[in-house]
Amino acid sequence: MTKPLTILGIETSCDETAAAVLRLEGGRATLLSDVIRTQVEEHAPYRGVVPEIAARAHAEIADHTVSKAMADAGISYAELDGVAATAGPGLIGGVLVGLMTGKAIAQAAGIPFIPVNHLEGHALSPRLDSDCPFPYLLLLVSGGHCQFLEVRGLGDYRRLGSTIDDAVGEAFDKVAKLMGLGFPGGPAVERLAAQGNAKAHELPRPLLNRPGLEMSFSGLKSAVARVVDGAADEAAKADICASFQAAICDVLAEKSRRALVAFDPGAEVRRFVVAGGVAANKAIRTALEVAAAESGARLIAPPLRHCTDNAAMIALAGAERLAAGLVGEGDGLDAGSRPRWPLDEASALSAPVYGGGHKGAKA
């Protein structure tokens, strides 16, 4: 029996400042605290996340958020076995705040620091609340990412397919912006969609007729832009939201069916996980549930709190890495921050799907 590990996790890569304390014992995770502070109000006037505002807001409240997580857990720093923080990908100013805070605590306490890939946090998030052993198929749908990955084990990810342009969350946010629905866009679009007619507008299902697992959402957003013109009242907007959400559901469900064919772990139970902020969407969860059932697989979706950004998933990734001896150089203290950090690095380097320039491939 390995000894229990108690880890502090810190998340600051986008617009949530979060800290959590988690205990990993016998492969089971127990959350001792889970603090999430959103910056929605700071960014709302700009209808999107402003990197400089995010970095300043993280810097202002990171220390207090960590203290609150420690107080809620009722433990002292001396009782920690390690500190984990998101080292990327994300908005670099914010990432640096969490990374430096984590390193400072680890160094002062004389314990390892574990740099965590934010996407690995999302990939492992189903293991916080459910029994979800490796391997599983993962659909990661967030503000910056949309991809199918085979999760074979800790740190062992294989990309099966990805968006070639916008992420799904990005599409939700842009559609919300077009209609002046406020920020963040996803929940606002979902709320209005519930009152609309999904058949009101015939919107495209990009790349659905092409084989493979590649996805595209920028054309769908442009199609929405064309019908938004003239949609002044709530009812018209609700119809657009419902039609848009239905198109997204159709694409994700069909691509999931194909991904489930491509993913054959040879295990009795095929697990299909949906994670990331967009996994909070109930219509999408339902569509994926149907697709999973048709394919003889079981859908696992984290509770809403652990779909969107949180530190519990970062603490879990850190704990699993520490337990496996995967900490990194200099007890983790040599880790730098990375604005781009694909989970399947080999595929992203040899066959980048999207993202380029000096920052490198996103997937």
Ligand code: KG4
């Ligand atoms: O994982 P997340 O919290 O942050 C990133 O790592 O990107 O995901 C945020 C994204 C945003 O684009 C937001 O609009 C979207 O998730 N989102 C939703 C819903 N809740 C959040 N999209 C659709 N429906 C929702 N209910």
Ligand code: ZN
């Ligand atoms: Zn995220």
